[in-house]
Amino acid sequence: MSDTKTKPAEKSSPSRLRTALSGTAGITFLSIVMALVIGAFFIAFSDPAVQEASGYLFARPLDTFSAAWTAVVEAYKALLTGMLFDPAKLSSEGLVGALRPLSETITMATPLILGGLAVALAFRAGLFNIGAEGQIILGSIFAAYIGFAFDLPWFIHLPFAVLGAFVGGAIWGGIAGFLKAKTGAHEVITTIMLNWIAIYLVAWLLTKPAFLREGRLDPISPPVNSGAEYPTIVDQWRVHAGIIVAVLCAAGVAWLLDRSTLGFQFRAVGANPSAARTAGMNVGRMYILVMLIAGGLAGLAGSAQVLGTEKSLTGGISAGIGFDAITVALLGRANPWGVVAAGLLFGGLRAGGLNMQTATGTPIDIVLVIQALIVLFIAAPPLVRSVFRLPETGGAGFMQTAKGWNA
Amino acid sequence: MKKLRLAAVGTVAAIALAGCSSAPDDSADGSPAATGSSDFLACMVSDAGGIDDRSFNANAYKGVQDAAAEFGIQEKFLESKSQTDYAPNINSLVNDDCGIIITVGFLMEDATKAGAKANPEERFAIVDAASDPDLDNMKGLLFNSAQSSFLAGYLAAGMSESGKVATFGGLAIPSVTSFMDGYWEGVQYYNQENGTNVEVLGWDQNKPAAGSFAGGFEDQAKGQQLAKNFIQQGADIIFPVAGPVGLGAAKEAQTTGKAAVIWVDSDGYESAPQYKDVFLTSVLKKIDVAVKDTIGTAVNDEFTSEEYIGTLENDGTGLAPFHDFEDQVPAELKAQLDEIKQGIIDGSIEVTSPNQPQPSS
């Protein structure tokens, strides 16, 4: 386990390491370690074998601790093999089989990265986009409809469906941006409401014959035509070209924020809307634009679902990705490449969590706990530093630039 | 029972001291359970409801457990947190060399078919979805619950004193609305035969766009709210087709004492005994039996992909005993129910619900 290795090393090491750990990357790493340690307590606490052994805790305390240790090691081993590499499969299925966990990690990460970008971009413009879930649903609706209702050659069909997903998400995000710009309605409230409205909207559409399979009344759309599917990379894996779209989008968002005039304006509005207004920027227009683009990115996450893994539109198509996307964006510190890394980590936790359930029966919900703890610790570097007795480097953390409702 | 609780309280106190333990864990858990001697492994993937949903996941898993006990085999289940987990879960079970993989619900149909196609040597069975003529390793397990619900509707109409009976669903999906259709038709048939005018609140087979739904299968408070409103609108018999959401309705019926409940899927008198005094009867959908039998065929190498449709005729669906209401249901009504059952079986009474399972051609 990584935590057992770093701790002794850190104690005996020169202060350079301590300073490095105290920096951004170090805090991120230590936050993950702390979250895993706390997660371990939950795993141990709830493990049936541990519970049994704790019945005679006072008679033979070692049993309890060894049972707890075994439970935690087994669970985290399964988490890791489910994330990255399964050596047991190397002999029977070769590299393709052994690397399947990594391919699953990337598959799960694809929509998370796109959703995370949607949240991160809005965040940089000072908007808190809790609506990725609804935007993913709208993107999915558009992508699915274009995918199954048309029959086109793939080089037209796929871009068309992907564009549709972007437009669908953009509409939903744009509504929140428009309301913010024109009426001042707070985006946190409007995006939460739009999430619910999207859930019932897709449920309603899935009662209409135009969205149903022929001769069937089940609320599931026909599968998208093969021309609209994201092509897969290795036959036995589920990884699809959506990951390329995700990485391109990350590059695009990075360019937009760092190199373009529009991005400069977004950041200016995010830093201080009244100063931006004084400087002659149209703040309302910025809100609308950034929410259009953010919504579109979330819509693309929907395309990864519909055109990549699920192939059909259903009521649960968004699968909570829009909410995980918020934590992904925060872990990635609202930085496009940070979001890619965070998306991969959380995708890995999702994939590894499933494997952990398969191998040890640990409920997948522990992954949610670990995710929340990671973000919580990252948000409070002073806490992490004091736990590990690291030097203070000064400066406010990224998530400490708190703003009020009225901002 | 009381003792058990006290023991649990004691254990909690012990946790406070020792900081590690909890009440004895006496029932099934996620880890693979070695219940049998044979190395045949029967596996199941649940949907987001989990095997503790006290509804169709639980019933299917009961079938798996019954099979493990009866055939001396081993069993294992995986829970899906969302639909993105279906395919990975099915894949990891394929890697675990399961003798058969049970999946549930139309949402898992595509993932199950994909799994069956990619692994022709693996056997699959799916509850509430049809077989696929192109796949000889996937068996569909369907239930014509409209037939048994027809009987329930007739019974409800015959037992109602207010002339209003009610039904609501979890979601508007055919595996739910087929119950509601059958119930509605049963009431109409009663009116037609007896010249009465019993009303159905919450569903009309001819207006499927409207209707009362809880919006899911988890929110028991929603079931209680719906039942409260039904009772206030004058209904005295309620038929919730929404898994555990129906428990909220049973709770309201019990608290107010103003309505009886017809339970769904399993015999509520046994599966939810805390409300047994309000259960008029239950419309049974014997998923557990179908799953167990299917696993049996796999154990004995007699597995076929031939579709199973549970009907009144093969007893895959039907009405549970009246239990506490045995004496209150008039003998004449009981006799009529038997006649109608025969009528449905021999086709002289036609159940017209468009949501009945459509056998794959």
Added chain:
Amino acid sequence: MSVTQAPAPEVLPEVHIIPPVPRLVKVLIGLGVFAIVVFGFFTPTGEDVTFQLTLGDEALALPDVTLPAKISAIVFSVLALLSALGAMWASRKEKAQWPFTSAFGVFFVLGFLAWAVAGATINLVGLLQGSLLLAVPLVFGSMSGVLCERAGVINIAIEGQLLTGAFVAAVVASLTQNAYLGLIAAPLGGLFIGLLLAIFAIKYFVDQVILGVVLNVLAVGLTSFFYGRLLAPNQETWNSPPTFTPVAIPVLSDIPILGPILFNQNIVVYLMYIVVIVINVALFRTKWGLRVRAVGEHPTAADTVGIKVNSVRFRNVLLGGMVAGLGGAFFTVASVGAFGKEMTAGKGFIALAALIFGRWKPLGALAAALFFGFADNLQSVLSIIGTPIPSEFMLMTPYLATLLAVAGLVGKVRAPAADGIPYKKS
């Protein structure tokens, strides 16, 4: 709290929020016209609508009221429009508008019912009684928001606090087989999330919106994890709590119409009345309230007069967590008993909307929560009677109403000035 502190200066009291008068009135007039057109024209002629005014077991039985649907739809709609015009008059004369806006609400809803229920019967008492019940967790949640945000800490974690409250109430009530102990323990669940919120927001200056979102995820993860590991496998021991039943308050519950709605409910509802009244009085009529509001509006000034800004905030956030936790008990011991995964189903976010809709005032939040409860129950009742509207749209109504309300009626509301901004003593 120490009484020896210097009193807060007079410049800080009562946050006076100037209501966006013209827009509200414009929207109401627009809705009034809409009502006349839609309800007037589209209600079928010749149908009656029957309003029941009793639940059937009251001492004093009121007769049902049967009205011709079309005519009453038109009459109610016209009355609604007149009330809207009255509100316009009131705003011009700078008189209180609320009697007119409330009248508008009542007439608009009656007009809507005449249209939607035409040809059927609706039990008004039942409708309102159920609405109040559905509003209970929203009210507790929004009161938690009032306590936190008036002191300057944004509370998005209401959802998580409700959830942990529900969880703890169910587990404790189940283990002890005593619903009252569950109710008493419930605030501890909310307190846990409140404590995290307080520590990270006040001590570590973490952005409070982010924090709330993360704490919600944590609450869902923890409760679902323990549900899967402990509660579900040991249903009998861990998750079968006894529940409260309605208790009729003598005399008061015999008042026609209002009696059964307000005074034949369970103990959590009565607690809600107390909590709302206490918070409202404490916030606007006590020195404590003055301090809290000072801290939320102008922490620097509050500090200069000797108020310990961060400890006031800390205490209020913990208190808020406990109030929301108490509301969480509603989901388990005050309704169906057993805990279920994510059983709060977004109610915490609606509570947040109610808080904002109600402009951070206890009574405003109460009114908003009641409105949401009404929208929710109306949807359920109409689905039973059978309406031409698809059920998905009916289920969408509360959220659509919130969206329109926040965008159209409330507009840019003003939160306490320092809400969400950590206080660092420099």
